[in-house]
Amino acid sequence: MTTLYEHGTLAALMAGNLAGTLSLKELLTHxxxxxxxFDGxxxxxxxxxxxxxxxxxTGRVNHVTDPNVMLPFASVHFPGNDQQAVTVTATSKAALQTALTTKYQLANVFAYVRVSGEFDHVKVRIAPKQTQPYPSLLEVAKHQPVFEQTHVSGTLxxxxxxxxxxxxxxxxxxxHFISDDRQFAGHVLEFTGGELTGELEIFDSLEQHLPIHDQAFRQGKVDLDSLKAGIYAAEG
Ligand SMILES: [Zn+2]
Incomplete structure (x- = not known):
């Protein structure tokens, strides 16, 4: 069995439930x-x-060792024995995504990929910490700093x-991307690169963990139509 563990939901973030609801210590057990x-x-x-x-x-990369920091949303797993070796010529983010999704028949499954190599150009965005009362993720998405690097070796x-x-x-x-020198990282918007190698893993199980002790989460109302429109605007 290969399990993807997810804490929190995108719907909750969209609704502005941005407070951390799981400790890093607990997350790393999954x-x-x-x-x-992180929180906010x-x-x-x-x-x-x-x-x-x-x-x-600010674009800085911090090595985090405090087990008590809290996260409102995270996806983690333990890489297992079911990993398949991947070599892709990744000319762009769209090309990589299409190649992997098609070649490994991912349309109806959850999967993980980790590939490393030399990148000509990487463009990331980094969410800025919010304070209470929290805006929706859509509002946050409108004001996110973007950073770019050229000729960087790293891992996607x-x-x-x-x-x-x-x-x-x-x-x-x-x-997400992180450079080999751990000086540049973020949520990947675009990249161009050459040959990337690494692993891909397909999950047969999803463990969805919910922040049941969070009152904002428990009392939140979800309007599905506006949620979908918001997700498209924020993530699409
Ligand atoms: Zn991200």
């Missing part, structure tokens, strides 16, 4: 690799082999979710 964001959507988190990095809105990692789960998590590929 996976050693993954991505997410404070930056973009990359978890690689149990090491936690946060790109903050993230998850694929089928369309039908698109209000629980981000449908399609959700990819």
């Amino acid at each position: 996976g050693s690799t993954g991505l997410g964001t 959507v404070d930056g973009e988190v990359v978890i690689l082999d149990g090491e936690v990095y946060q790109a903050d809105a 990692l993230g998850y694929y979710a089928p369309d039908i789960f698109g209000t629980v998590t981000a449908a399609g590929w959700h990819l």
Whole structure:
């Protein structure tokens, strides 16, 4: 069994429930690799082999060792024995996504990819930390700093979710990047690169964890139509 563990939902973030609801310590008991964001959507988190990095809105990358930091949303797993070797010529983000989704028949499954190599250009966005009362994720998305690097070697990692789960998590590929020197990271908007190598893994199980002790989450009302429009605007 290969399980993807997700804490929080995209719908809750869209509704402005941005407070951290799970500790990093607890999250790491469910996976050693993954991505997410901290309390108040404070930056973009990359978890690689149990090491936690946060790109903050100034563009700096912090190595996070405090187990008590809280996350409102995260996806993690323990890389297992079912990984398939991947080599792709990734001329663009769209080309990589299409190649992986088609070749590995991902349309109706959850999957993970991690590939490394030389990138000609990488463009990321980094969510800036919000304070109470929280805006919706759509409002946050309108004011997110963007950073770019050229000629950078690093790793892309993230998850694929089928369309039908698109209000629980981000449908399609959700990819974060971190450079080999750990100086540049973020939520990937675009890239161009050459040959990338790494692993892909397909999950047969999804463990969706909910922040049941969070009153904002418990009392939140979801309007499905405006939620979908908002997700399209914020993530699309
Ligand atoms: Zn992200």
